[in-house]
Amino acid sequence: MEFLKSNFVIYTKASSKTGVTGEILLQLCERRLDNAVYRMGISPTRSGARQLVSHRHIKVNGGIVNIPSYSLRPGDIIEVREKSKALEAITDSVKSNSSTYEWLEFSSDS
The missing domain is CATH 3.10.290.10 (RNA-binding S4 domain)
Structure with a gap:
């Protein structure tokens, strides 16, 4: 459950930024x-x-x-x-x- 929660937080950050959400999500994970x-x-x-x-x-x-x-x-x-x-x-x-x-x-x- 904790894994899903932390991934949702990353997804929420990515979707709030301008640009392609998938690319931003990948950038956040790589950082x-x-x-x-x-x-x-x-x-x-x-x-x-x-x-x-x-x-x-x-x-x-x-x-x-x-x-x-x-x-x-x-x-x-x-x-x-x-x-x-x-x-x-x-x-x-x-x-x-x-x-x-x-x-x-x-x-x-x-």
Whole structure:
């Protein structure tokens, strides 16, 4: 039930904006922090990305964010916390990641 409620909130936001509702809905979903963590290859699964965010392993613009639904803006910088960089789940996922997205920049060095 909670899943339907949260999706309805996203749909309501999308339908209140001007433009094609479906495209806006997709943009809102893609801007979520947990989705960006997954897309960058920091986690191999969306649920794993959500857990990394919830467990405070991810920073946005220098500050720790533990809200998976946090909405990113263009120019936001996403980092893995220094003490979390050695986690096996993160290092394995980054090593095996080969996909890239033109709207995301990822540096495995930082």
